[in-house]
């Protein structure tokens with residue numbers, strides 16, 4: 001079984017995808033971490049986030065073992081990832097890895113922006129997880145402020161809005177629900193309630 005979980009920044013899709021993978025005995029891939037890791041590697045090398053050919057080369061040499069690096073969660077890396085992710089050659093360089101991961105038995109849950117539309121258009125179930133920008137900024141701010149109390153809510157909200165715009169308006173694999181995706185709005189749901197709602201959608205889709 002392949003489950004695609006797409007949605008904007010800080011929608012809760014990563015936590016949800018991990019919980020669904022545990023529930024159904026599937027492997028989990030956070031595809032945002034691939035783009036974050038490419039951004040990290042580019043920043044450590046040339047630092048030029050707008051050179052598609054050079055970034056695609058970095059993406060081709062990405063070591064997938066390094067995508068658990070906690071440094072990828074730092075403020076700023078998400079935005080850099082969103083910039084490198086605009087470039088079609090960079091996306092192309094990461095495509096085969098994602099598809100191979102999804103196809104390997106017993107299947108997988110992948111979360112990202114274009115899983116249901118581009119990476120796994122034949123996924124068994126597609127969820128598109130949303131929440132208001134304010135609710136997402138509150139969640140992200142709470143996480144970041146635990147490590148650094150000086151981070152303010154308004155700058156987190158501004159970054160989320162910038163990323164939403166860049167990820168949805170780009171030409172290459174923009175953030176959007178697949179035509180056959182189930183929408184899950186988590187603005188007023190905690191993680192347990194979102195998990196329960198996702199399971200209900202999946203079970204309903206599985207039964208003939």
Ligand code: DC
Pocket residue numbers: 009010031032033035036078079081082085086111112113114115163167
């Ligand atoms: O899910 P995330 O916030 O960790 O993703 C970081 C950035 O990576 C996101 O702003 C856009 C890009 N991304 C993408 O373009 N396609 C994906 N499948 C996953 C992430």
